Each structure stands twice: as C-alpha cells, then as structure tokens.
Amino acid sequence: MxxxxxxxxxxxxxxxxxxxxxxAELASFHGAQMHLLAVxxxxxxxxxxxxxxxxxxxxxEKKRTQSVLEEGIRALTEQGxxxxxxxxxxxxxxxxxxxxxxxxxxxxxxxxxxxxxxxARWWKGSVGASMLDYAPCSLLIAISKxxxxx
Numbered sequence: 001m002x003x004x005x006x007x008x009x010x011x012x013x014x015x016x017x018x019x020x021x022x023x024a025e026l027a028s029f030h031g032a033q034m035h036l037l038a039v040x041x042x043x044x045x046x047x048x049x050x051x052x053x054x055x056x057x058x059x060x061e062k063k064r065t066q067s068v069l070e071e072g073i074r075a076l077t078e079q080g081x082x083x084x085x086x087x088x089x090x091x092x093x094x095x096x097x098x099x100x101x102x103x104x105x106x107x108x109x110x111x112x113x114x115x116x117x118x119x120a121r122w123w124k125g126s127v128g129a130s131m132l133d134y135a136p137c138s139l140l141i142a143i144s145k146x147x148x149x150x
Contacts, residue, residue, distance in 0.1 A: 001106070001138075002030055002106075003026070003027070003030045003032045003106040003107045004030070004032050004033065004106055005032060005033045005035065005103050005104055005105045005106055005107075006023055006026065006027050006030075006032045006033070006034050006035065006105065006106065006107045006108075006109060007035045007036075007037055007096070007099060007100045007103060007105040007107070007108050007109070008020060008023040008034065008035070008036050008037065008072075008083075008108075008109045008110075009037050009039070009092065009096045009108065009109070009110050010036045010037060010038050010068065010069065010072045010111075011038065011039075011068060011111075012038075012068035012071060012072065013111065014144060015111030015112055015142070015144040016072070016111040017072075017075070017111075018111055018142055018144040019109050019110060019111030019112075019142035019144070020036075020072055020075060020076065020111075021079070022109070022140075022142040023109040023140075023142070024076055024079060024081040024083075026107075026109070026140070027081070027083075028081065032106070032107075033084070034076070034081065034082065034083040034084070035083060035084050035085075035086060035099075035103055035105070036069060036072045036073060036076075036083050036084070036085050036086065037069075037085075037086045037087075037088060037095070037096060037099050038065045038066070038068050038069035038072070038085070038086075038087055038088075039065065039087075039088045039089070039090065039091075039092045039095045039096065040058070040061045040062045040064070040065035040087065040088070040089045040090075041061070041089075041090070041091065041092060042057065042058060042061060058089070061089075062087070062089060065087060066087055069085045069086075069087055070085070072085070073085050086099055093130040093131050093134065096108060096131065096135075097131070097134045097135055097136060100135065100136050100137055101136040105136070105137050106137050106138065107137055107138050107139070107140055108131075108135055108137060108138070108139050108140070109139075109140045109141075109142055110131070110139065110140070110141055110142065111141075111142050111144060112141050112142065112143055112144065
C-alpha cells in the first residue's frame with residue numbers, strides 16, 4: 001500500500017518524539033504528506049458540576065498544546081521534513097479520528113512505550129479499544145523500547 005497522507009497524533013512525550021521520526025521516515029519513503037495533530041484535553045476532575053471547564057484553564061491547556069505542536073513541527077523541519085500542524089480540543093480518540101477522516105488520511109501513527117503503566121492502561125482500556133474500533137484508516141504504533149543497560 002502506498003500512503004499519501006499520514007497523521008501523527010503527537011503529544012511531545014519521549015514516545016511521541018520516537019514516533020515523530022519514524023513517521024517522518026515513512027512519509028519520506030512514500031512521498032506522503034505528513035500532518036501532526038496535538039489534542040488539548042482537560043482531565044475530568046477539572047470539569048465543574050455544571051459540566052464545563054473554566055475558560056482560563058482551557059486557554060492555558062490550548063497554549064501548552066500549541067507549544068507541543070510547534071516543537072514537533074520544528075523538530076521535523078530541522079531534520080529536513082515538511083509537515084502541517086493541527087490543533088484540536090476534546091477527547092483524543094474522537095479528535096484523532098475526526099481529523100484523520102477530514103484529511104483523508106491513509107495512516108494514523110501513534111507512539112507507545114511497552115514498559116509504562118500508563119501505556120498499558122491506554123491500550124487495554126477504552127481509549128485504545130476505541131481507536132482500534134473507530135479509526136477511519138490503518139494504524140501504526142511506533143514502539144519506543146527503553147534503552148538496554150550497558
């Protein structure tokens with residue numbers, strides 16, 4: 001299969017940076033357009049009883065997420081790759097799938113570390129299952145393994 005549009009869900013983590021480079025190499029090999037997506041989310045604990053998030057907290061999270069996105073684009077540019085950035089606000093699975101569908105992406109790339117409890121919960125929980133069930137295209141999981149002791 002030839003990939004023409006690749007979407008990387010990027011969060012600035014070590015796993016995300018590993019996936020960033022893997023995605024760039026894959027996009028270069030296929031001559032594909034590369035899109036980076038950073039999703040601003042708010043933990044459920046910050047929702048007020050009325051069901052909304054205070055505007056200043058949301059703006060702060062959007063600024064933080066925008067800086068993560070810019071860092072990813074800058075890292076790619078420094079390596080000689082081109083990409084288009086997208087910022088979304090909401091639940092990660094919903095936003096990743098929505099943007100992938102809007103772009104007509106052929107592939108979604110996600111970073112993953114096999115040895116973290118968060119990652120284990122993510123893939124065994126509803127987020128991972130939802131991504132597998134609702135992604136409008138193929139998924140590539142870029143595995144980031146910890147460095148082996150010397």
